[in-house]
Amino acid sequence: MEDICVGDVIRLKKPHPCGSAEWEVLRVGMDFRLRCKGCGRLVLVPRKQVEKSFRGKIVENSTKK
Numbered sequence: 001m002e003d004i005c006v007g008d009v010i011r012l013k014k015p016h017p018c019g020s021a022e023w024e025v026l027r028v029g030m031d032f033r034l035r036c037k038g039c040g041r042l043v044l045v046p047r048k049q050v051e052k053s054f055r056g057k058i059v060e061n062s063t064k065k
């Protein structure tokens with residue numbers, strides 16, 4: 001799958017209860033720290049689950065590398 005980096009905005013298969021399926025990546029590792037783009041809620045999601053429900057990038061962090 002695509003490499004997910006801090007600062008990216010990704011789309012996941014399962015939308016948040018607020019209706020948004022877009023998440024800003026705040027931290028990567030064994031668990032991903034994500035912020036919902038709809039309501040701003042912070043969640044911690046296991047990497048495996050992120051990879052399984054990953055549906056593409058909305059925004060690529062342009063400041064990396």
Ligand SMILES: [Zn+2]
Binds near residue numbers: 037
């Ligand atoms: Zn939300």
